[in-house]
Amino acid sequence: MGQGFLPVCKADMKARGWEQVDFVYVSGDAYVDHPSFGHAVITRLLEAHGYKVGIIAQPDWRDKNSITVFGEPRLGFLVSAGNMDSMVNHYTVSKRRRAADAYTPGGKTGKRPDYAAVVYGNLIRQIYKQTPVILGGIEASLRRLAHYDYWSDKLKRSILLDSGADLISYGMGERSILEIAEALDSGLKAADLTFIGGTVYKTKDLEDVYDGLLLPSYDEMRDRTQKYAESFYIQYCNTDFITGKRLIEPYGTHLYVVQNPPAKPLTREEMDAVYEYPYERTYHPSYEEAGGVPAIQEVKFSLVSSRGCFGGCSFCALTFHQGRIVQTRSHESLLREAEQITVDKDFKGYIHDVGGPTANFREPSCEKQMKHGVCKNKQCLYPKPCRNLKVTHRDYISLLRKLRAVKGVKKVFIRSGIRFDYVMADPEDTFLRELCKYHVSGQLKVAPEHVSNQVLCRMGKPEYKVYERFAAKYRKMNERLKKDQYLVPYLMSSHPGSSLKEAVELAEHLRDFGYMPEQVQDFYPTPSTLSTCMYYTGLDPRDMSPVYVPKNPHEKAMQRALIQYRDPKNYRLVLEALRRTGRMDLAGFGKDCLIRSEGSRKGKGPGREGAGSCGEHRTAKQSAAGQPQKDGGGNGKKKRTIRNVHKSKKDRSI
DSSP states (O other): OOOOOOOOSSSHHHHHHOOOOOEEEEEEEEEEEEETTTHHHHHHHHHTTOOOEEEEEOOOOOOOGGTTTTOOOSEEEEOOOOOHHHHHHHHTSSEEEEEEEEGGGGGOSSSOOOOOOHHHHHHHHHOEEEEEEEEEEHHHHHSSSSSSTTTTTEEOOOOOHHHHSSEEEEOOOOOHHHHHHHHHHHOOOGOOOOOOTTEEEEOOTTOOOOOOEEEEHHHHHHHHHHHHHHHHHHHHTSSSTTTTOOOEETTTTTTTEEOOOOOOOOOOHHHHHHHOOOOOEEEOOOGGGTTTTTTTHHTEEEEEEEEEEOOOOTOOOHHHHSSSEEEOOOOOHHHHHHHHHSSTTOOOOOEEEOOOOOTTTOOOSSTTTTHHHHHSSSSSSSSSSSTTTOOOOOOHHHHHHHHHTTTOOOEEEOOSOOOOHHHOOOOOOHHHHHHHHHHHEEEEEEEESSSSSHHHHHTTOOOOHHHHHHHHHHHHHHHHHHHEEEEEEEEEOOOOOOOOHHHHHHHHHHHEEEEHOOOOOOOOOOTOOHHHHHHHSSSTTTTTEEOOOOOOOHHHHHHHHHTTTTGGHHHHHHHHHHHHHTTTGGBSSSTTTTTTOOGSSSSSSSSGGGSTTOOOOOHHHHHHHHHOOOSEEEEEEOOOOOOHHHSSSTTOOO
């Protein structure tokens, strides 16, 4: 365990014999000293290099004195909205306030402001006019240049300008924040820090900016969405630390925001060190009375084994934040952390996860990446695996075997995403066999996202037939192992490219599988993703082709309802969708019908008796467990289990 929490008040600072801190870290999250929390990693990194750091967690933004807990820091303020963008943290995709905040003591809401990084930056500037302010964390990272903001439905300026900050440290930040600290400690002013990789700064003069690409100006992008699509694609092609260019975004005639190329990824030794700092591995004790911080429960007994992802999903911001080059920790480091976990008083023998953005990526996708950088205009897995892709699970298999052998460990689960097309590209079945035998707890969640290839191509996902082949292979492997384990697919409605026609196609596939998800993910336009650019501009920035974008709330409700067409409360929406698409052949008594026709319902919901002869549906939970539904699903009769569905449908699986 650690050597004590970092100071959270002046009394803590004095107890350490300090008269002044070097940095004050302001966070929108409660203070949790665990390596899954960005504020813990950055503050422990600075501590390890001799800097004195105090933490102000969730200051009251309505009181400017809440930022003066430690007085003025010697070197500067570090500001983060938290582990999530504050707007995603606060609002659902329908822009309704969330009922809980997992990063706040007791799960309470209202402890951080909307657009937290901007608010905190301006709060600091009210008191400390000249003290350096450096933004970091995912909110600042993904809003570092002009970006579409879904909640205001506007193109916003770089967060650097609206926050009053001096610099942004984007990406994971360890390398750049240390260079910033060393530069400030040497006596350089914040305005002079224009040379650090992984940072964004502002300037009024381009005389000293070299090797830069000039992006469309903010005014141009605000007036013409096509210009934003053009700018976004340039950014998208410059996210690699080797090939990435310096990007210049003009604001008016005498102000520029300059993004330096990304910082170099951490080496394995550096990444090991980051995860082995003396963390307390829990929340600050001052939160105990409120019930603790809920977010720790998801990660307390999990291991982060990798960073970065070459999966390239259009709706994911990882390309802009962690990058496409996979970085990994050593087996030895992970084993040491596993052994540390086993002595925790609350550990029951189960490691909940071993992974990262994509669990089964443990090394760069090809040999050339570390020498020449990732390809600018090609993806590793989309539309098909690149011929240079190095597909192997051997290192991951070896790691999992070692972790299973740790004394006190009963089971090692994998709950991070498994990229099923990468599994299918592996000529060996060893990983799939060991995954099914040792690392699945009844169900494996994977993300085909949709069934329409037209939608999947916009998502950057493989053709649906790849998922079908994986599902069949997974089923057969479990049969061979005599395991009752099932796939639960993540599905997304209303993604750019999905019209009601594609939504009906998805509903038909669910009908054929006899499966109704309990939850549906509606596409959420978050900053700096390819899909969000499509949503805002109606263009695919990769080729500037027009994209249909479902924005009308009623149409989005219909798309969502089609995925859960058996739910009685969705009947009217499903019926309207079928009428609009000219698919009333799916309303009636035929075996292929989704719902009964309106005249035959007689006021009843469309449950089992309302869907023709396709009545054997299962919820996600029942599909996973292979259990018949007992009640609440029509007439209450026993339904076929998912196992029987598999047997009756050749080579088909959920």
